[in-house]
């Protein structure tokens with residue numbers, strides 16, 4: 001009798017543990033994608049959460065940075081796109097009611113809006129899946145991409161950028177827009193200068209991050225503003241400033257500090 005009671009108590013305890021474990025795992029499966037982030041398809045793509053992806057130092061990245069205009073046919077990875085977008089304008093810290101970003105901003109007014117033009121089979125999610133071709137808008141606070149419109153708009157961007165081939169052929173282009181009013185509202189005309197300086201900070205981050213990942217980019221300033229705005233269906237008040245086509249360089253490139261030293265010593269003579 002006593003033994004039967006003991007077996008019953010042990011069995012009930014085991015069942016209770018198993019039930020608790022099953023409830024816990026089913027709940028954590030539901031929320032896990034919010035913590036880690038992964039491709040969900042459809043209208044919103046929760047990007048993989050940013051982390052340190054490259055082993056290259058800042059100095060090496062600056063050393064090896066150069067404008068790349070020829071791409072291999074390879075797609076880039078979703079992790080690579082994720083970290084490049086985070087470097088462009090991602091959040092780094094919450095301070096009271098505002099969020100510090102990856103770039104400095106006059107009065108923390110953050111006037112930039114980031115769009116991404118993604119081609120067909122251009123951003124790999126895994127061996128067989130790619131992000132749908134389309135125009136997306138980057139949301140830094142949730143580190144996600146919101147679909148603006150579906151389709152491969154790289155050719156339209158190429159036309160808008162005075163038919164620069166490297167724009168049409170890159171798998172992905174980041175397009176930086178500005179809402180001047182956010183900064184000029186506080187600083188008047190001088191705010192225009194501040195917005196341009198901030199776009200430069202974001203652009204350099206794109207260069208350095210791409211280089212560190214073994215990817216390449218080139219700053220594009222020559223384009224028809226109204227056509228670029230139309231390509232991404234920009235909102236009223238958003239002005240295009242910069243396009244950064246990104247891809248795998250056709251020819252790997254690296255410089256060396258020996259090279260730099262030679263130049264400096266030569267110039268000292």
Ligand SMILES: Cc1cc2nc3c(=O)[nH]c(=O)nc-3n(C[C@H](O)[C@H](O)[C@H](O)COP(=O)(O)O)c2cc1C
Nearest residue numbers: 065066067068069161164166218219220221222223
């Ligand atoms: C504001 C700005 C606009 C630029 N516009 C273009 C452009 O429209 N097309 C292009 O191929 N390169 C463009 N470039 C890239 C420059 O040609 C390039 O940075 C320069 O030749 C130096 O080469 P490097 O970047 O390899 O050091 C631009 C660069 C800047 C800073």
